[in-house]
Amino acid sequence: MSSAKRILLIIGGGIAAYKCLDLIRRLRERGHSVRAVMTKAAHHFVTPLSVGALTNERVLTDLFDLDEEREIGHIRLARDSDLIVVAPATADLIARMAGGHADDLATAVLLATEKPVVLAPAMNPAMWRNPATRRNVAQLKADGVRIIGPAVGEMAERGEAGPGRLVEVPELIAAIEGAFEAGASRGGVLEGRHVIITSGPTHEPIDPIRYLANRSSGKQGFELATAAAELGARVTLITGPVSLSEPAGVEIVRIKTAAEMLEAVKAALPADIAVFAAAVADWRVETIQTEKIKKSEKTGAPTLSLTENPDILKMIARPGPERPRLVIGFAAETQNVLTHAQAKLKSKRADWIVANDVSPSSGVMGGENNTVHLITASGVESWPEMSKAKVARKLMERAAEQLHAKRTAAE
Structure with a gap:
């Protein structure tokens, strides 16, 4: 960020609170000022002394602090910051926020801002999946709170894994700076536009418990949906099975198979822009077994007869009254990236292809960064490595420019 911002960091009571020390340091390195509010539970994991040493500010903890509240401190805190960050946000803190409680300094500030x-x-994965937490998160999203994470991985409890980890500091910083950019562009360049985005893998069933799939995490598609919404678009995100938190202000359609994704895309039309970022399985089993295929020494390995899945990008890009004005496909390749992507642009009749190298050494599948090439009829534009959030923002801004240019040319 080129301009310094005032950030109020509310630290909740979880083991992940230790990451806030690194977060404060990195934010200040980027020129931002940080003040901190700690919940009572947060004191069990990090100390006000360590937090204060990094913020170079007094750490606030008490709603009834005599010095601060003489000037109605919680109201001043709510107004004097450019952005409030809650990390880690525990299940209890989320519940109190969603319920509009104001029984400590943290929740009083959040209610007043x-x-x-x-x-x-x-939090623990079971707590994250609990229906009460899901309701509370949905309420906060409806209230306009921007939610980042949780990440999926090993938990502090031995043997526990799943969605519930605090996202890593670089991802959190990207979300913070993305929130500033979203504020600057509210009512932005995609206002009044409808954007369809496909994301994640598809799961093609073999029998009741097995399926064909790929390693797509869906992160790039979800970041595209977030960026389009921040630029003012109405967004329909059609996603295969993923473990990601839902972007705020986005209509989500969850599917499993390629056939279901195609029908969902058709149902979502018409649209101004369609971005096909999903890693759709090319093949499916011709006959799905109704019972689990059993291993047998007599018959050996089963033979699977495969048939081709519908080519969603090619079908939607065909000329016709419902073809989106801008159709963007993704080409995930492991070799000859540009050659394959340029061929795909022609064969699919897409307007643009976003090509990237997804070989294991690239770290793109499931990673936070991406290195892409934008393929158009005019040629190839190679972008430097950047976060998937920044790739998404840049691509959607370019898409908005393209729509504007087309409208101007038509006039």
């Missing part, structure tokens, strides 16, 4: 709020959940 009119500034943007970024919330980073962290």
Whole structure:
């Protein structure tokens, strides 16, 4: 960020609170000022002394602090910051936020603020999946809170794994700076536009418990949906099975198979822009077994007869009254990236192809960064490595420019 911002960091009571020390350091390195509010539970994981040493500010903890509240400190805190970040946001803190409680300094500030709020959940996977937490998160999203994470991985409890980890600091910083950019572009360049985005893998069933799939995490597609929504678009995100938190302000359609994705895309039309970022399985089993295929020494390995899945990008890009004005496909390749992508642009009749190298050494599949090439009729534009959030933002801004240019040319 080129301009310094005032950030109020509310630290909740979870083991992931230790990451806030690195977060504060990195934010200050980028020129931002940080003040911190700690919940009572947060004191069990990090100390006000260590937090204060990094913020170079007094750490606030008490709603009834005599010195601060003489000037109604919680109201001043709510108004004097450009952005409020809640990390880690525990299940209890999320519940109190969603319920509009104000029984401590953290929740009183959150209830009093009119500034943007970024919330980073962290809790046990069972707590994250609990229907009460899901309801509370949905309410906060409806209230306009920007939610980042949780990440999927090993938990502090031995043997526990799943969605519930606090996202890593670089991803959190990207979300914070993305919130500033979203505020600057509210009512932005895609206002009044409808954008369809496909994301994630598809699961093609073999029998009741097995399926064909790929390693797509869906992160790039979800970041595209977030960026389009921040630029003012109405967004329909059609996603295969993924473990990601839902972007705020986006209509989500969850599917499993390629056939279901095609029908969902057709149902979502018409659209101004369609971005096909999903890693759709090329093949499916011709006959799905109704019972689990049993291993047998007599018959050996089963033979699977495969048939081709529908080519969603090619079908939607065909000329016709419902063809989106801008059709963007993705080409995930492991060799000859540009050659394959340029061929795909022609064969699919897409307007643009976003090509990237997804070989294991690239770290793109499931990673936070991406290195892409934008293939158009005019040629190839290679972008430097950047976060998937920044790739998404740049691509959607370019798409908005293209729509504007087409409208101007038509006039």
